Amino acid sequence: MNCQQTRELIHGYVDGELDLxxxxxxxxxxxxxxxxxxxxxxxxxxxxxxxxxxLRFDPPTNFExxxxxxxRKQxxxxxxxxxxxxxxxxxxxxxxxxxxxxxxxxxxxxRPSTSDVVAQEVVSSHVRSLMANHLTDVxxxxxxxxxxxxxxxxxxxxxxxxxxxxxxxxxxxxLDYIDNRPVAALVYQHGQHPINLFVWPSDGAPLISQxxxxxxxxxxxxxxxxxxxxWVVSDLNLAELQQFVQLLQEQNQARAMR
Amino acid sequence: MRSxxxxxxxxxxxxxxxxxxxxxxxxLARWLVHNExxxxxxxxxxxxxxxxxxxxxxxxxxxAWLLTIVRNTCYTWLQRNRALxxxxxxxxxLEEAGLDFAxxxxxxxxxxxxxxxxxxxxxxxxxxREVVVxxxxxxxxxxxIAGIVDIPIGTVMSRLKRGRQRLHTxxxxxxxxxxxVELSANA
Numbered sequence: 475m476n477c478q479q480t481r482e483l484i485h486g487y488v489d490g491e492l493d494l495x496x497x498x499x500x501x502x503x504x505x506x507x508x509x510x511x512x513x514x515x516x517x518x519x520x521x522x523x524x525x526x527x528x529l530r531f532d533p534p535t536n537f538e539x540x541x542x543x544x545x546r547k548q549x550x551x552x553x554x555x556x557x558x559x560x561x562x563x564x565x566x567x568x569x570x571x572x573x574x575x576x577x578x579x580x581x582x583x584x585r586p587s588t589s590d591v592v593a594q595e596v597v598s599s600h601v602r603s604l605m606a607n608h609l610t611d612v613x614x615x616x617x618x619x620x621x622x623x624x625x626x627x628x629x630x631x632x633x634x635x636x637x638x639x640x641x642x643x644x645x646x647x648x649l650d651y652i653d654n655r656p657v658a659a660l661v662y663q664h665g666q667h668p669i670n671l672f673v674w675p676s677d678g679a680p681l682i683s684q685x686x687x688x689x690x691x692x693x694x695x696x697x698x699x700x701x702x703x704x705w706v707v708s709d710l711n712l713a714e715l716q717q718f719v720q721l722l723q724e725q726n727q728a729r730a731m732r
Numbered sequence: 733m734r735s736x737x738x739x740x741x742x743x744x745x746x747x748x749x750x751x752x753x754x755x756x757x758x759x760l761a762r763w764l765v766h767n768e769x770x771x772x773x774x775x776x777x778x779x780x781x782x783x784x785x786x787x788x789x790x791x792x793x794x795x796a797w798l799l800t801i802v803r804n805t806c807y808t809w810l811q812r813n814r815a816l817x818x819x820x821x822x823x824x825x826l827e828e829a830g831l832d833f834a835x836x837x838x839x840x841x842x843x844x845x846x847x848x849x850x851x852x853x854x855x856x857x858x859x860x861r862e863v864v865v866x867x868x869x870x871x872x873x874x875x876x877i878a879g880i881v882d883i884p885i886g887t888v889m890s891r892l893k894r895g896r897q898r899l900h901t902x903x904x905x906x907x908x909x910x911x912x913v914e915l916s917a918n919a
Contacts, residue, residue: 485889485892485893485896486874486889489867489874489889489892491873491874491889516900517896520896520899520900520903521868521896523849524849524853524864524868524869524899525868525869528846529846529849529850529853529869530755530759530869531758531759531762531763531771532755532758532759533754533755533758533772533775534768534772537754537758537772537775538751538754540776541751541754541775541776541779542747542751544776544779544780545743545746545747545779545780545783546743548780548783548784549742549743549783563787639884639885639886640884640885640886641874641875641885
């Protein structure tokens, strides 16, 4: 790691937000570079000047009591007249959710057998990759290493994105076999959660907008664009998985616009 | 009767969950709006809103949930009162030139008094101030801050970086002035 990279990441290092590998690289660099080591010390002293309770504002003495009475007052005036409405809200919400699920499933099952079979294969492949300790064939967080690795092994070139800045670090890639064809599996990591992203050409199949489902407790999201089919599977919660998908799609769009 | 019992326990449940974060909520509001009375009003408004939304809260980090509501309430107030015009617009892709920790003279921050640090933080644009407060005083992670401020994690790091750089520069300037004053007083 050089000075510029260190300066880029040093705040993440000071805050304990970097992964182990990057932290070690920074520590190595700090041993050798006096200027960066001094900067590190300065940031640490600044942090200690800000930390603790000295700069925190404490609420005034009677504030909690007046807040409690305001909360109870609002609760009294709100709940009674609104009781009927609120009581039916969960029922309405449940019906609405059910309707959304039915519509989503109906949309997904336009070709029911195939997509269900593929979902099953995707989940099985994800589980197998974790069990056999065969998550990746090429381990690298550098997309320039992962992408060429697929050349010659597949008859297409999967888009490989680096999203480590956004908290989804690229772990590596491997070959897999899904829907009767070889596919690219890209492995990302978010916290403790591995994410498998499967990519293959959609071969003229109709475009699919983003669709989420749950199989055997794993969250799945599928979509297609620019002639590629994407399936992403993880034990990560749906909201964060959707964020991951969003980031991938944004990167794709940025690439298409260039 | 039955309903009033369950309502009662809803407020109690809310209070158990939310009042333990009152210190963090008040301190954040105070750092955002700079004024004791406004901070009290806004925290109360935020807590009343939180109680309203409480039926939609399905567990998770209650502190982050509450601080998000407090922060948004304060931001709405700042915008309404045009207090945001005091701040420059923040371009997160910008690298700040000329601001770095690599000064030739090291700042002796041990010599800083609390009042000076408080004033420097007070003068920081609100976008930097809030991430510094959430990180340094409340000890939140990048991910929690990203959720509260509604920005990507990478932006949390770059705002912290720029916030700290600016604080450092502000403090270095003030230290310099003070040193000069001392020098002229001795002369």
